[in-house]
Amino acid sequence: MDLYTPSADSGLFNLLGKLFALGRAVDATRTGNVWTKRQALEAVLDLAPQLQTAIISHDAWDAAGAALHNQIVAAAQSLIRRYIEEKNFTYRTLNQALEVIRSDLVAGGYYFTASTKSLTVTPGAANQGDALIAVSDRNGYGEPVWIYPETINLKSDGTRLTVSGARASTLGRGDRNWPQGSGAYFTIPLASLNQSLLANPGLETTSAANTPDAWTIHTGTPGTTIVITEPEQQQIAITGNPTGGYFVLTWTDPLGKVWHTTPLGPAPTTSDIQAALRGIPGLAAVTVSGTNPFTVIFEDTPGDIAHLQVINRLTGGTNPQVTVTTTRAGDVLSYRGRSLKLVGNGSEQTTLYQPVRLSPGRVYLFFARARRSSSATGTVNFELRRSISDTALADSAGNVKVFGFIVSDPFRTGIFLPSFPVRQAG
Structure with a gap:
């Protein structure tokens, strides 16, 4: 078998071309009748009789979709095997066979034009928080390879x-079906705010309204272009003077799961309600104050959270009721209860500073989280400077320690930047 024949239509790539054309036709008619495609494939197989054994039954060939494609691939691989064996070579693996074919193509002056494809990475609708996916679409030879959907858990x-991905592929990097799964599996220790090198890293502690402690506001107006968001605040009122029974508070988390508190008696204390609410995942930091009505502040709870609901089983008194009202809604864009909100006015370049002390010989990791409103534009920059009046520092390779991102990018909700290896000068 020749690599290619201009007229007889019996070369390897003549036949492979017919198979690939058939595959495209099947793609276009996955839910339709594939009888004509089966006929076309049989016509191709007439040129390679030994492949007839690949046809198990007419029913198998009549089934549209992946099963038919698998048989087309099997037929193509059999053609490649036939080509190798007719050269009096022993067929061992598909990878080795493709290497022989590649060498023959080069020797014959053949070449392939570049193929193109586009990739779209879309976050799942149920995602809560940030995700960053790195996609590779070339095999070990630098050639394009198939990319299969994969869920990173x-x-x-x-x-x-x-973090765990799909099973690791047992195929070599030269196989057209590689990678079939990243096989990614690793663990990352979770860091808390109190491990940060910064003081007041969450920008939440304030001694003056909308002014974060330990931060210097170089440019910006507190309360106007710089705002500290406040966590959700709700109020629980018990009326009717109940003497028995109980009530239960329920809360729906961001994933839509409904959680229940333990039953609360007719005369609960502040501590009773706080302990019951803190038993719900996601509400471990809530604080409760006051005495009927009780004020609940949802510390460290992201966004404009769901309203508490009540299952009322109180008895006695006069029509006892438990009423919950929202006295202050949380900010829908806040990752936790409190956060820094930058409000652009179209001209101001809001700037905040904080001093940090770095140790020689240590590598630091920069981590920040940001969300934007639908109309926000511009750029947010993070810089390492020796002082406010200096420009951003550069490392020994001349890389300036500045990281910026365009706020209009809807996927830029997490920022990870390895940075700042510090070395003792002199």
């Missing part, structure tokens, strides 16, 4: 984040 036990 993340699970936290409160101290570690475990």
Whole structure:
């Protein structure tokens, strides 16, 4: 068998071309009748009789979709095997066969034009928080390869984040079906704000309204272009003087799961309600104050959270009721209860500074989280400077320690930047 024949239509790539054309036709008619495609494939196989054994039954060939494609691939691989064996070579693996064919193509002056494809990375609708996916679309020879959908699973036990992908591929990097799965599996210890090198890293502690402690506002107006968001605040009122029974508070988390508190008696204390609410995942930092009505502040709870609901089983008194009202809604764009909100006015370049002390010989990791409103534009820059009046520092390779991102990018909700190896000068 020749690599290619201009007229007889019996060369390897003549036949492969027919198979690939058939595959495209099947793609276009996955839910339709594939009888004509089966006929076309049989016509191709007439040129390679030994492949007839690949046809198990007419029913198998009549089934549209992946099963038919698998048989087309099997037929193509059989053609490649036939080509190798007719050269009096022993067929061992598809990878080795493709290497022989590649060498023959080069020797014959053949070449392939570049192929193109586009990739779209779309976050799942149920995602909560940030995700960054790195996609590779070339095999070990630098050639384009098939990319298969893969779900990256993340699970936290409160101290570690475990990342696991699809099973690792057993194929070599030269196989057209590589990678079939990243096989990614690793754990990352979770860092808390109190481990940060910054003082007041969450920008939440304030001694003056909308002015974060330990931060210097170089450019910006507190309360106007710089705002500290406040966490959700709700009020629980018990009326009717109940003497018995109980009530239960329920809360719906961001994933839509409904959680229940333990039953609360007719005359609960502040501590009773706080302990019951803190038993719900996601509400571990809530604070409760006051005495009927009780004020609930949802510290460290992201966004404009769901309203508490009540299952009322109180008895006695006069028509006892438990009423919950929202006295201050949380900010829908806040990752936690409090955060820094930058409000652009179209001209101001808002700037905040904080001093940090770095140690020689240590490598630091920069981590920040940001969300934007739908109309926000511009750029947010993070810089390492020796002082406010200096320009951004550069490392020994001349790389300036500045990281910026365009806020209009809808996927830029997480920022990870390895940076700042510090070396003792002189």
